[in-house]
Amino acid sequence: MTSASPFHGLSAFPPTPADMDGRVDTDSLCRLLEPLCDAGVASIGLLGSTGIYAFLTQAERLRAVQAAVECVRGRVPIVVGVGALRTDHAVDLARDAATAGADALLLAPVSYTPLTQEEAYQHFLAVTKAVTLPLCIYNNPGTTHFTFSRDLLQRLSDIETIKAVKMPLPADGDVRGELAVLREKSGLAIGYSGDWGAAEALLSGADAWYSVIAGLLPRTALALTKAAIAGDDNETRRLDGLLEPLWKLFKEFGSVRVVYTLVEYLLLAAAELPRPLLPLGPTERQRVLDVAEPLAALERQSLV
Amino acid sequence: MTSASPFHGLSAFPPTPADMDGRVDTDSLCRLLEPLCDAGVASIGLLGSTGIYAFLTQAERLRAVQAAVECVRGRVPIVVGVGALRTDHAVDLARDAATAGADALLLAPVSYTPLTQEEAYQHFLAVTKAVTLPLCIYNNPGTTHFTFSRDLLQRLSDIETIKAVKMPLPADGDVRGELAVLREKSGLAIGYSGDWGAAEALLSGADAWYSVIAGLLPRTALALTKAAIAGDDNETRRLDGLLEPLWKLFKEFGSVRVVYTLVEYLLLAAAELPRPLLPLGPTERQRVLDVAEPLAALERQSLV
Numbered sequence: 001m002t003s004a005s006p007f008h009g010l011s012a013f014p015p016t017p018a019d020m021d022g023r024v025d026t027d028s029l030c031r032l033l034e035p036l037c038d039a040g041v042a043s044i045g046l047l048g049s050t051g052i053y054a055f056l057t058q059a060e061r062l063r064a065v066q067a068a069v070e071c072v073r074g075r076v077p078i079v080v081g082v083g084a085l086r087t088d089h090a091v092d093l094a095r096d097a098a099t100a101g102a103d104a105l106l107l108a109p110v111s112y113t114p115l116t117q118e119e120a121y122q123h124f125l126a127v128t129k130a131v132t133l134p135l136c137i138y139n140n141p142g143t144t145h146f147t148f149s150r151d152l153l154q155r156l157s158d159i160e161t162i163k164a165v166k167m168p169l170p171a172d173g174d175v176r177g178e179l180a181v182l183r184e185k186s187g188l189a190i191g192y193s194g195d196w197g198a199a200e201a202l203l204s205g206a207d208a209w210y211s212v213i214a215g216l217l218p219r220t221a222l223a224l225t226k227a228a229i230a231g232d233d234n235e236t237r238r239l240d241g242l243l244e245p246l247w248k249l250f251k252e253f254g255s256v257r258v259v260y261t262l263v264e265y266l267l268l269a270a271a272e273l274p275r276p277l278l279p280l281g282p283t284e285r286q287r288v289l290d291v292a293e294p295l296a297a298l299e300r301q302s303l304v
Numbered sequence: 305m306t307s308a309s310p311f312h313g314l315s316a317f318p319p320t321p322a323d324m325d326g327r328v329d330t331d332s333l334c335r336l337l338e339p340l341c342d343a344g345v346a347s348i349g350l351l352g353s354t355g356i357y358a359f360l361t362q363a364e365r366l367r368a369v370q371a372a373v374e375c376v377r378g379r380v381p382i383v384v385g386v387g388a389l390r391t392d393h394a395v396d397l398a399r400d401a402a403t404a405g406a407d408a409l410l411l412a413p414v415s416y417t418p419l420t421q422e423e424a425y426q427h428f429l430a431v432t433k434a435v436t437l438p439l440c441i442y443n444n445p446g447t448t449h450f451t452f453s454r455d456l457l458q459r460l461s462d463i464e465t466i467k468a469v470k471m472p473l474p475a476d477g478d479v480r481g482e483l484a485v486l487r488e489k490s491g492l493a494i495g496y497s498g499d500w501g502a503a504e505a506l507l508s509g510a511d512a513w514y515s516v517i518a519g520l521l522p523r524t525a526l527a528l529t530k531a532a533i534a535g536d537d538n539e540t541r542r543l544d545g546l547l548e549p550l551w552k553l554f555k556e557f558g559s560v561r562v563v564y565t566l567v568e569y570l571l572l573a574a575a576e577l578p579r580p581l582l583p584l585g586p587t588e589r590q591r592v593l594d595v596a597e598p599l600a601a602l603e604r605q606s607l608v
Contacts, residue, residue, distance in 0.1 A: 021392065054416035055390055086359055087579035088325065112358035112414070112447050113560050115580055123580035143416050145449050256417050275391035276419055276427035 006077040006104045007136055007164035007189040008207050009042030010225040014215030015259045016051040016064055017271035024060045026067035028269040032215065033068055037075040039218035042208070044072065045106060047081035049143055050212050050256045054110065055274035058089065062096045069101035079136060083108035083144075087126050094131040105131065106166065108138035109146040117152045128161050136164040140193065150185065157186035164189040166210045169197035175204040195255065196247035199240035202228030212255045213246065216262055217299045242298070245291040253280060253288075261288045266296060310381040310408045311440055311468035311493040312511050313346030314529040318519030319563045320355040320368055321575035328364045330371035332573040336519065337372055341379040343522035346512070348376065349410060351385035353447055354516050354560045358387065358414065359578035366400045373405035381407035383440060387414045387448075391430050398435040409435065410470065412442035413450040421456045432465050440468040444497065454489065461490035468493040470514045473501035479508040499559065500551035503544035506532030516559045517550065520566055521603045546602070549595040557584060557592075565592045570600060 014036065017028035036044055046068050047053035047061055056064070065080050072078055080102040082093040094105055107127055109120040128135060137156055141147050156162050165188045170178045175192065182190055191208025192201035198209040202225060214221035220239065227235035249258050256273065261280050263271040273279055280288065318340065321332035340348055350372050351357035351365055360368070369384050376382055384406040386397040398409055411431055413424040432439060441460055445451050452460075460466050469492045474482045479496065486494055495512025496505035502513040506529060518525035524543065531539035553562050560577065565584050567575040577583055584592065 022390065049417065085578075086326065109580070110416070113353065113558060113581055114446070116582070119580040119582050122582060126579070142418070254417060274389075275430070276413070276423040277417060278420070278423050278426060 005189065006043030006079050006134070007191060009229070010214055010222050011043045011045045011079065011191065011208055011210045012036045012041040012214035012218050012221065013045035013048040013050055013210060013212050015256070015263050015271060016047060016056070017263060017267070017269055018052065018056065018060070018274070019270065020272045020275070022056055022060055022274060024056065024064045024067070025269065025271070026063060028267055028271065029064060029067055030071035031267055031269070032263070033071055036215070036218045037072055039222050041076060041214060041218050041222060043077045043079050043104070044068065045079050045081070045210060046102075048106065048210070049140065050215070050259050051081060052256070052274055053081040053083060054143070058093060058096065061093060062100060065097050065100040065102055077103035079104040079106050081106045081108070081138065082127065083110045083138060085110050085112055087123050090123065090127050091130045094127050094133070098131045098133055102133060105133050105135040106138045107135055108140055108144045110144050111146050115146050117149050120146060120148070121152060121155055124156055124162065125159065128159050132161050134163045135161050136166055137162060137188070138166050140166070140168055142168065150181070153182065153188070154185045157188045162188070164191065164208070167192050169194040169201065173197075173200070175201045175206060179205055195243070195250060199224060199228060199236050203231075203233060203236055212250070212259060213243065216259065216266060217295060219302050220295065220299050242295065246295065249288055249291060253284060258288050261285050262292055265289055265292065309493065310347030310383050310438070311495060313533070314518055314526050315347040315349045315383065315495065315512055315514045316340045316345040316518035316522050316525065317349035317352040317354055317514060317516050319560070319567050319575060320351060320357075320360070321567060321571070321573055322356065322360065322364070322578070323574065324576045324579070326360055326364055326578060328360065328368045328371070329573065329575070330367060332571055332575065333368060333371055334375035335571055335573070336567070337375055340519070340522045341376055343526050345380060345518060345522050345526060347381045347383050347408070348372065349383050349385070349514060352410065352514070353444065354519070354563050355385060356560070356578055357385040358447070362393065362397060362400065365397060366404060369401050369404040369406055383408040383410050385410045385412070385442065386431065387412035387442060389414050389416055391427050394427065394431050395434045398431050398437070402435045402437055406437065409437050409439045410442045411439055412444055412448045414448050415450050419450050421453050424450060424452070425456060425459055428460055428466065429463065432463050436465050438467045439465050440470055441466060441492070442470050444470070444472055446472065454485065457486065457492070458489045461492045466492070468495065468512070471496050473498040473505065477501075477504070479505045479510060483509055499547070499554060503528060503532060503540050507535075507537060507540055516554070516563060517547065520563065520570060521599060523606050524599065524603050546599065550599065553592055553595060557588060562592055565589050566596055569593055569596065
């Protein structure tokens with residue numbers, strides 16, 4: 001466990017505040033990043049799925065990276081999502097991120113036409129040839145609709161700059177078994193997304209939690225991460241229990257819709273979901289706020 | 305069955321020739337459209353999935369529509385794919401298509417974050433409010449990862465300009481049963497994509513075949529369509545049998561990879577698949593050409 005690695009420990013994925021036209025509000029973004037730096041997360045995952053990277057233009061994605069680099073000022077490494085449907089666009093985005101001062105890349109094999117394993121391999125290879133920043137494979141079949149074979153993960157791990165993989169929670173829930181298999185074949189740092197399964201994943205020995213809620217409640221998420229890494233089963237489960245009502249809402253509405261509701265509440269700033277995604281209705285919004293209020297209070301008091 | 309409708313009969317979906325940077329080769333595109341006009345297909349489906357719309361910029365998509373309108377000169381109605389991840393982008397693309405002289409729109413609910421039924425509805429509503437061209441719902445869960453509920457199809461069919469739906473082949477193969485259910489609830493023209501199931505779909509009473517192969521072999525596809533619409537079971541199945549080896553390759557490699565192999569062969573023009581999609585290797589390419597050669601000869605001689 002290297003605490004200096006952006007791919008070990010808690011990686012916090014903030015939403016990207018933007019207006020209805022997809023113009024990023026860099027001031028609000030920096031207001032979101034400040035508490036992440038204060039809390040001391042292992043890395044900031046900028047422009048992840050809930051950071052709506054898929055819905056932003058290349059120019060706006062560059063603006064977001066530039067603003068983040070400027071306000072984070074090296075306090076926490078920034079991992080930038082550079083996924084795109086076209087390989088040349090992903091390469092351009094990776095170059096932009098590197099030029100703007102990103103510390104690492106996160107690359108998802110976004111697809112329209114279903115991709116072959118070889119096509120995904122060549123896609124990753126092209127990006128790593130163009131930009132030598134450390135790269136995390138973004139394995140998220142729920143949005144990319146691509147499934148990595150074990151062989152492909154192994155082939156990719158042989159590329160020098162590919163250092164980590166962000167995994168979805170295993171369908172059978174057996175993180176320990178999956179980690180054993182993956183570690184047999186690659187030296188990648190292995191982290192998990194899917195906030196509701198993070199406690200179990202970390203207790204099972206995962207290297208990182210790629211966390212949506214850490215983008216808004218970094219101290220709470222960090223406390224959970226530290227407890228789990230220290231093997232403190234009781235404390236980990238206590239904290240996970242506090243967050244459980246939020247996990248339920250993540251699963252019911254999709255985490256991006258919950259998180260954008262919360263940004264407006266916590267930041268008092270407009271953060272529009274990119275249409276066709278719709279904000280939650282008044283009843284759903286109230287349910288989210290009812291659940292979030294005590295959690296936000298705990299976060300503020302660092303009483304977690 | 306209105307023969308003047310772009311959504312009844314054979315709708316031919318040509319590939320879009322483009323270079324490695326996604327620049328559309330409008331001359332080659334027009335060379336592909338000419339035989340479609342000559343054959344007299346019911347409509348041209350420009351910028352469909354195998355027309356790589358998802359991989360082209362808004363500017364290139366506009367160039368493609370302008371070129372097509374110019375070379376088709378009203379001989380055949382042009383249905384333009386205007387799918388995009390963002391609603392405002394889809395609206396912009398629809399406006400571009402209308403301004404350039406398209407006859408109809410084809411709209412797929414492209415997704416990254418999985419969409420709710422209401423989100424898809426509002427997406428379609430926004431496009432139909434902005435542009436009043438007749439619109440076909442592009443229902444293709446294999447690429448959009450969105451599944452229309454029956455209720456949503458019915459709600460959409462109540463929007464005045466929504467006239468048709470392009471369906472995927474039903475999983476259980478029962479087109480007749482599906483048509484009965486769909487027709488109970490909506491007045492949409494109902495067509496099918498998935499070339500290997502077209503003969504069965506047309507014989508079962510589908511209004512249209514949204515055809516990939518008709519983009520390259522329009523006479524053959526039209527002969528099959530006409531035989532099926534006339535209820536000539538034997539002739540339909542004979543023609544479908546001739547095409548069967550090609551359907552097998554479509555299923556094995558994905559139709560877009562087969563079609564781009566064939567464009568180069570038939571048109572003697574470069575047509576690059578957008579990376580990360582890779583051209584077929586030499587062995588696979590030869591298998592495609594071996595199958596296509598006799599079919600291309602038949603097409604040329606109109607001996608189908």
